[in-house]
Amino acid sequence: MLADAIRSEAYRLLQNRTAVFWSVFFVPVMAVIISIIGHLVIQSKAVKINGANLPLSPGGPLDLGQALVSSAGDLANPAILAFLLIGAATLYAGDYRWETWRLISARNSRPNMLLGKVGVVKLLTLAAMLVFLLAASIADVAKAAIFDRPMTFTFGAAQAADFGLLFVLSFVRVVQFLMISLLAATVTRSLVAALFVPLVLGVAQSFLSGPLAGPLGLEPGDWLTLLLAPGLAFDTLQELIRGGMAAAAMPDGVASKAIASLAVWSLAPLAAAIAWFNRQDLSKE
Template identity: 45%
Template sequence: MLVDALRAEGYRFSLNRVLVVLSTLLTPVLFAIGGVLFHWITKTKGDEAAKAANLDINLPSEAVNLGDALGLAAGACANGFVLICVLIAAATIYAGDYRWETWRLISARNDRTSLILAKVGVVKIVAIVGSLFFLIASFCFLLAQAFVYGRGLSFSVNGGDVGGIALTWLLSYIRIVQFTLVGLLAAVMTRSLLAALIVPWALGFIQSIFGQIGPALLGMDPGGWTLQLLLPGLAYDTLKAAVEGPLEAPLTGAVIWRSLTGLALWTLVPLGGALVWFKRQDLSKE
């Protein structure tokens, strides 16, 4: 039942080519193009400054390590622009059947839990595909650096770094999914595509502002239970810092557990709430 629902939902999403490109390709393409422009402008300005100061601009330089693209992609694939792009796709997937009043046509052909989980599954696949494209864009970023600066290429990844990169990517993936699940709950409760798009964005914006001013103005501990449970973005950043380390002040095990708890709650509670609400919902007019 779930496999059939996932296959059908994936097929429906694949037909919306604009949404597919927006959610998976737009950010990586912009990142790659921006990387080329960044290196070219930096090189041009640097050469002009060096020439004006009569400095030698033909100094030897080490090769660009393409292995750094793995860490770059893992750490940056859950940035704000990615979250918004994936959220647009997620809101359409989650609330599209309300918008087009097609729930009554498909809900009779499968159980409601499978229908919701299939939508979540498609969003997860979108997040994975987008991460892979972001990895390709990271390689393009480093290749542009090597080309613009005339540096060689190498590829090396320390064995100890592989686990950290994998954990960072997993955290980024969970953060993307968690952000969109708030949209799922909003879509089911309001039956509105606009709410599925606006609520996660507005909530995330408020949380980011509060995360910046809360500790300073209210004297709250960023590693305490209150902020770690209220701010999933802070919990994600805390866990990411713990993985990427080393830090000047290493995080304690208690703080890490608080961050894990906060991120897990903001992932599981919206999903569970949406499933419960959807099962009790009257879809005779949807």
């Protein structure tokens, strides 16, 4: 059963504390440390420049509610994507590396075994996102304390809606990115490929939607551009959620195109990985 596959994969991952640390805790911990050090450096320079303890940053109240909404839009940042690959690649390619597929393949159906890994990766992604949100809030509180700024918390219906949409969108983007790792691990049977193929592809897609877009004649709101660059589709949907002048300038129908791009890049690698996995000979794996 699928539930059995998820439980077994979750248990195996939790035993690998190194992968869990690098995937879930490393980026948030480093973000807090770097943020606090940066604020302390700025404050110390303010003392030297002004001759008194005067902050260089604005001294108004720090809205922790609005900061939380802003942090929800940063949950699919490159650092989280890169380090979550460690846990995802370990799950997806671990049985190939340790040649344990033949020991477990008789206990469940092949689609369930692969979907069990995907389910645990989603839980890992959710855990990493929640820890990052906590770390961002700690960094904001530290910023207010260092610069001696009062704190407020505005989180009404509008902020809650934006937070929910940005959180879900970030979750979809991270999972979509990690689906490339699943397909790479299944096709190549390599942990190294599961780690680096998504990164290389992500860089290539960023060039397609950035420096190479003009020479190739790719417009930001076109079907082809959004389909080739799911990262651009993610950024487009973020701008639409946040509103403002950038969202108002976007062409009609761009939201549906961006959603379709993320859906294709999420479901197509999963379907291809399952189809390939069903045909593999695991007698020596």
